[in-house]
Amino acid sequence: MVDFNWGFFLELVVSGVLIGLMYSLIALGFVLIYKSTDAINFAQGEFVMIAGIIVGACAASYGLPLWLAISLSVGFMVVFNVGLERTVLRPMIGRPIVAIIMATIGLAALLRGAGPFFFGAGTRPLNLPIDDAPIIIGDHFIYLNPIHLLGASAAVLFLLGFGWFFLKSRKGVAMRAVADSHQVSMAMGINVQRYFALAWVMAGVVAALGGVIWGSLLGVDTQLAIIGLKVFPVVILGGLDSIVGVIVGGIIVGVVENLAAGYLDPMVGGGTKDFTPYVLMILMLMFKPYGLFGKPIIERI
């Protein structure tokens, strides 16, 4: 290791952190739902995809201004998720967790078909009005993609916002109560179903934002849904019900996969990027299943 290239290493780490924070943003939607409704959403990636497709279709194909396209997409996600909560998830309260997982897998298939069915299958660009020339720092030439920077800062902002919401605000406290026990919170006069709907709405808004950011990075088509698969290593590493965990998990996943792509790919011939986070996740599941910041579940009969 005489000629270890620190510049290369540092660049991988820095862009890994930024990408990781953008993963955290997607994972946040997942955690929000799990935290408050105990439901598991395997369709988070598809939410991101559909939101991105709507923005892309409105902005690129119908020529609406970007702010209008984004608000339309957010609006759609809110309405859609409220409807979803009413029609699908509410009847399934109290059913085994496997059933809820399957329902969201079905939802994922539905959305993956519906997105291109209604808006066309082609890949659309989604251009945010920012300069995309890389920012260069220092003599080691660390390139920063401005979209990464924007995405990461949006992610941090949202994560801090939700952290505050859960810890300090009245609604957030109520939501944590709902997450702990539906029955007790009902007895304390909390309208549980309203908070379920609220959680899904928040997840929808987060997904829409994720769709805009990831869409501007990758272009919008059904492939955007693959981001959803990155959510699982993030939430398992960090712990399923922890917002701090989402940030840490996201950063770990981002850095690890970037390092794998930088150092392992030349050795084994590619593809390690999609695979190392999962190996890490399996290890975590074997030794500390509830993640770094998760709350262990104690079971009684």
Next chain:
Amino acid sequence: MFHRESGYYKTTYKGDMAFYPLPVGRWSVALLGVFFLVVVPLFLDPYYLSVLCLIAIAIVGALGLNILLGYTGQISIGHAAFMSVGAYTAANLITKLDWPFWLAVPSGGVMAAAIGVLVGIPSLRIKGLYLAIATLAAQFIIEWVINHTPAISGGVQASIEVPRPTFFGEKLDTEVELYYFLMAFAVIAIIATMNLVRSRIGRAFIAIRDQDIAAEIIGINVFRYKLYAFAISSFYAGVAGVLYTYYLSIANYEQFLIVVSIDYLAMVIIGGLGSVLGSVFGAVFVTLLPIVIRIFMDTFGAFFFDPVILAQVTAQFRLILFGLLIIVFLVVEPEGLNRLWLNIRNYFRIWPFSY
């Protein structure tokens, strides 16, 4: 089928254990057997026979997943990966060592079972969502390993060509012969599962599904039985993978992507969790669904859509309908097609005195 017992006349344990206690039940099953083994292959068009072959393969795979998900309550999103393990194991044995099918099929299953046990080990500590994610990870890791190991995947395009099976020196290369070949495995799988789930092992599975802590307290070694469930389920998956390889004459990892895992989950759920007949219904339904949609779209699609994009629209339409069906079944009829069938049957059993 729609017969009804006039009382409870079983006097021996043997009579009590029989699958079909009444002669009329035995006769209707025999009739079904004759229909599928004699009438169907004689009179059906080769295209529809090949559809039936696909259904037979799907039945084997769906039964495997139902043992794991429906009877033991352990979710797996990596079923297709186990199929690919079986498929590639058998493909390598067939092409490199020239093994006959009666060795290749079980060895593919055994290899898949070994990998399945490995994946099942975390199930001791984790369950529900965590297990779902772990098996999802297994799906990706197995896919990646097969794809990146030329010794397994045969190098170019990760696909191995496999000759059709030979039976006593006779090469099974017509659709009818292949139909008999695959149907035989489907029948064996159905009978094996029906017997498995009422054995000691099957009852232990059901106890674990219903309440695993309680099962442990009454003396079931939960870890061991969970591993059994993973092994048996993956064995079925591996066998299904080998059969699919024979059917296609090629082992290719693209036939075993995560979409296929979800297809199998859908079969088990639409068909009915924890029921053998349900697995059969689910396999038939999910295999036929895309074919029916395609025929429908070929006939009527041109009225609604531009012929250029018709193929795409058909695929999207299939996904939409597929997702919708999973959700509708889960919300409205969690016990699936099997429950619908039982409802119909019970209605006619007591008809016309329905109260």
